[in-house]
Amino acid sequence: MIARPFWSLAAVCVWSLGTISAANAASARPVAAEKGMVVSAQHLATEIGVDILKRGGSAVDAAVAVGYALAVVYPAAGNLGGGGFMTILFADGRKTFLDFRERAPRAASRDMYLDKDGNVIKGLSTIGWLAAGVPGTVSGLEYARKKYGTMTREALIEPAIKLAEDGFILDQGDVDMLESATEDFRRFPATAAIFLNNGQPFLAGQRLVQRDLADTLRSIGKQGVDGFYGGETGAAIVKASRAGGGIIDQEDLNRYTVRELPPLECDYRSYHLISAPPPSSGGVAICEMLNILEGYSLRQLGWGSAQALHYEIEAMRHAFADRSGLLGDPDFTGNPSQKLIDRGYAAKIRDAIKPDKAGISSDIAQGVAPHEGSNTTHFSIVDDVGTAVSMTYTLNDWFGARVVASGTGVLMNDEMDDFTPNPGAANSYGALSGEANAIAPGKTPRSSMSPTIITKDSKLALVLGTPGGSKIITAVLQTILNLIDFEMNIQEAVDAPRIHQQWLPDTTNVEKYALSPDSRKVLEGMGHRLEDSQPANHLAAIIVGAPSLGGKAIGRNRYYGANDPRGGTGLAGGY
Numbered sequence: 001m002i003a004r005p006f007w008s009l010a011a012v013c014v015w016s017l018g019t020i021s022a023a024n025a026a027s028a029r030p031v032a033a034e035k036g037m038v039v040s041a042q043h044l045a046t047e048i049g050v051d052i053l054k055r056g057g058s059a060v061d062a063a064v065a066v067g068y069a070l071a072v073v074y075p076a077a078g079n080l081g082g083g084g085f086m087t088i089l090f091a092d093g094r095k096t097f098l099d100f101r102e103r104a105p106r107a108a109s110r111d112m113y114l115d116k117d118g119n120v121i122k123g124l125s126t127i128g129w130l131a132a133g134v135p136g137t138v139s140g141l142e143y144a145r146k147k148y149g150t151m152t153r154e155a156l157i158e159p160a161i162k163l164a165e166d167g168f169i170l171d172q173g174d175v176d177m178l179e180s181a182t183e184d185f186r187r188f189p190a191t192a193a194i195f196l197n198n199g200q201p202f203l204a205g206q207r208l209v210q211r212d213l214a215d216t217l218r219s220i221g222k223q224g225v226d227g228f229y230g231g232e233t234g235a236a237i238v239k240a241s242r243a244g245g246g247i248i249d250q251e252d253l254n255r256y257t258v259r260e261l262p263p264l265e266c267d268y269r270s271y272h273l274i275s276a277p278p279p280s281s282g283g284v285a286i287c288e289m290l291n292i293l294e295g296y297s298l299r300q301l302g303w304g305s306a307q308a309l310h311y312e313i314e315a316m317r318h319a320f321a322d323r324s325g326l327l328g329d330p331d332f333t334g335n336p337s338q339k340l341i342d343r344g345y346a347a348k349i350r351d352a353i354k355p356d357k358a359g360i361s362s363d364i365a366q367g368v369a370p371h372e373g374s375n376t377t378h379f380s381i382v383d384d385v386g387t388a389v390s391m392t393y394t395l396n397d398w399f400g401a402r403v404v405a406s407g408t409g410v411l412m413n414d415e416m417d418d419f420t421p422n423p424g425a426a427n428s429y430g431a432l433s434g435e436a437n438a439i440a441p442g443k444t445p446r447s448s449m450s451p452t453i454i455t456k457d458s459k460l461a462l463v464l465g466t467p468g469g470s471k472i473i474t475a476v477l478q479t480i481l482n483l484i485d486f487e488m489n490i491q492e493a494v495d496a497p498r499i500h501q502q503w504l505p506d507t508t509n510v511e512k513y514a515l516s517p518d519s520r521k522v523l524e525g526m527g528h529r530l531e532d533s534q535p536a537n538h539l540a541a542i543i544v545g546a547p548s549l550g551g552k553a554i555g556r557n558r559y560y561g562a563n564d565p566r567g568g569t570g571l572a573g574g575y
């Protein structure tokens with residue numbers, strides 16, 4: 001089932017069924033389904049996921065198939081050469097978190113991106129082989145499948161092989177994605193050979209064939225992780241890395257292992273959040289912000305009111321100050337996660353937030369209360385028995401480091417840019433970070449990725465996540481607030497314009513139409529500095545039971561999916 005404009009045919013039936021209240025905004029209807037739902041950033045990948053569910057596969061099986069498929073049909077962020085996180089809630093209440101994010105190669109060093117004067121060398125951590133961390137995606141997908149899946153590797157990888165081998169017809173959204181990196185592709189012949197059409201950008205209606213990638217997928221299908229980290233593929237990655245000035249060697253590839261961690265959990269009003277622990281900063285920051293905001297009556301203040309926005313901005317400012325300096329790979333740094341998500345800590349921060357005055361970011365000291373002082377992809381899946389998978393994975397920037405090892409079709413990540421190259425300096429999202437996130441061999445860079453699942457009374461209620469660098473954290477937060485506090489339905493909650501504040505720079509980004517002129521005036525009067533911003537997220541969300549929390553089901557449908565209209569290629573689909 002495909003999303004339709006709310007005011008066409010859907011308006012009539014939903015209205016007369018009385019399933020969605022008259023307070024609804026002008027959003028498309030959420031996509032409704034009875035047995036299973038997949039929301040991903042590329043429609044072909046969504047269809048593959050739905051097909052796996054229909055064939056009796058679990059949400060984990062579908063996630064593995066979608067993960068491989070997006071590596072083919074969404075090459076800007078779907079990947080084999082990157083890494084990510086998977087949050088799983090099983091129908092019986094068990095929950096887990098898989099960290100298959102990249103690790104720094106053994107030869108990495110703290111100052112590898114600095115010149116002799118200690119300045120960061122521009123581009124070194126974002127483009128080319130030295131930018132790449134040891135990829136984790138194939139290990140992650142295989143770990144999930146082996147431990148929690150029910151279907152064979154061959155069955156789950158086969159649809160991706162077919163899409164790579166036969167190619168797929170590019171829509172305008174796919175072409176727009178490729179076109180954004182044309183100049184970078186031209187710098188690397190092995191990349192240009194795949195993503196340019198005889199040196200020119202692809203056009204809508206043309207077919208993108210990736211035969212080398214099909215071969216790599218086939219060898220993973222036959223040999224599992226060894227088909228990627230070992231054999232010809234592993235050797236090709238090591239060879240290309242060495243030739244391109246990188247430092248990944250065979251031993252780095254051999255040593256890669258997935259970490260299975262307890263998720264980061266907290267409560268907000270009557271809901272329970274299950275999200276990403278460090279090395280992500282996402283779960284901690286979202287919980288810290290929710291704890292702060294729980295003390296305000298956002299519902300009464302109203303969505304888009306200057307006062308509600310003021311409290312949201314201040315919560316973001318404080319949580320990002322903590323996130324920026326204190327969080328990193330748990331094997332290397334003692335993350336004060338429990339302190340930061342403590343309700344008493346949040347209460348002290350609330351005491352420091354003035355109701356009528358913007359805070360000053362440079363006055364905020366990290367971890368001291370009261371504080372005085374765009375590319376990735378996410379998909380959400382729920383199956384018939386109610387197991388939910390929330391997975392975000394990435395190459396970091398669009399098309400990662402833009403490099404491919406010849407013969408593999410595998411784009412490599414530039415995840416090393418998520419480390420702090422020079423503690424105190426900003427990464428490409430403008431966020432500052434400290435010692436906790438300094439580079440070290442074998443270490444994982446801190447992430448913002450926040451694949452999240454929410455329950456109520458121990459029952460699955462929501463699955464959500466998004467790309468967007470540091471804006472991941474605030475987009476997930478606002479979607480939760482839109483649903484819980486502002487009582488929107490899932491599509492409205494995803495569509496609603498967003499704001500973003502990340503401590504430094506001390507400006508709040510505002511999407512178009514997020515602020516009415518008078519709200520803007522009130523906020524500026526409080527001292528907030530506001531700046532227009534382009535949409536950065538592509539949220540994928542599923543709600544269980546009804547289109548809105550506590551709402552009424554439409555017919556027999558149990559699942560309602562929302563694809564973010566900010567992306568041009570995604571789809572919510574169910575059966």
Ligand code: DON
Nearest residue numbers: 374375376447448449468469
């Ligand atoms: O892990 C992280 O936080 C980043 N590498 C994510 C990058 C991202 O989301 C860019 N997307 N638009």
